[in-house]
Amino acid sequence: MPDCNKNFESEIKEGKNLRNVKCKYCSSLILTPSTGTFTSFEFNLPLMKQSKVNDSNPDTENVSLFWAVNEMYTFQNVGFSNTVGDNKYLTCADCEAGPIGFHDIPSKKSYVALSRVQHV
Template structure:
């Protein structure tokens, strides 16, 4: 598993999420236990809660640890943005914080960044 600022090993068992995956801002449940698979790859995701005046050139960060979800109906409380390129960004459906991840239109997979959520 790649090094990261937090130790996420305790959140993964048999490649799945052990606990609820929740919004950092409102504690809304996004995924229930064992509903997503851990995966790791590099992706440049826009920062959370930045000014809408920056829509054309949003600030981004490289994210590499994700919960992969292959069916959008697996989510408990997630909103999908309008299509941007080949993706839709994921937000908390309750407080609209995001993006917490993205949905890839080409393979119909959704990816929630571990650093953008809490586990409880």
């Protein structure tokens, strides 16, 4: 079992997501079971709700637990933002809530923050 936050240990089986991963706001399906690989690293992800409007420096939070997805076509309902630096931010394609994670353009991998989705 990967060394991770106890809140998410029950969501991981053999390094993969055990359950469906869905949007916290509209319950739209994002990933089916066993399609995301658990990984842990630190990334400053913009907050889903910003306190500042039209600011070029959004509020961020340090997120460290992710589902890594190697192929963007693995997602069920995910939208990709315009390019920001070397990344594109991921949103729910149905309700546009986000960012729920990011896509790293150089590596072509996507990362969904465990804390920004629900596991059902």
